[in-house]
Amino acid sequence: xxxxxxxxxxxxxxxxxxxxxxxxxxxxxxxxxxxxxxxxxxxxxxxxxxxxxxxxxxxxxxxxxxxxxxxxxxxxxxxxxxxxxxxxxxxxxxxxxxxxxxxxxxxxxxxxxxxxx
Numbered sequence: 627x628x629x630x631x632x633x634x635x636x637x638x639x640x641x642x643x644x645x646x647x648x649x650x651x652x653x654x655x656x657x658x659x660x661x662x663x664x665x666x667x668x669x670x671x672x673x674x675x676x677x678x679x680x681x682x683x684x685x686x687x688x689x690x691x692x693x694x695x696x697x698x699x700x701x702x703x704x705x706x707x708x709x710x711x712x713x714x715x716x717x718x719x720x721x722x723x724x725x726x727x728x729x730x731x732x733x734x735x736x737x738x739x740x741x742x743x
Contacts, residue, residue, distance in 0.1 A: 687737045694731040696722060 649657075674739040690711070695703040705719055722728060 632635050689737075691733045691735060694733070695722075695728055696731065697726060697728040699726065 655668065658668075690707050692707055693705045695705070703720065
């Protein structure tokens with residue numbers, strides 16, 4: 627969205643969502659470890675987590691593993707993302723004809739923290 631003439635600089639600041647503090651996942655899990663019901667609730671949300679494998683940084687790492695292109699006119703196309711995340715230097719990975727109906731599906735892995743939004 628872009629501002630209109632009616633939008634005021636100060637008004638836009640008021641509409642930003644307020645996010646809680648970024649806390650490392652390890653700290654979040656250890657915070658209420660003595661509260662059995664809260665621990666079970668957290669496990670329902672994120673599953674069982676091995677605290678030895680969790681990083682100390684609050685910044686999550688999101689790695690896209692593959693991209694699937696679905697179209698009613700074609701067979702499903704799955705493109706595996708290389709480890710370095712860079713496309714093939716020989717040219718574009720795919721071309722989509724103008725006016726085509728398609729859906730993109732991203733398969734990804736999140737480590738170090740919870741990603742929302």
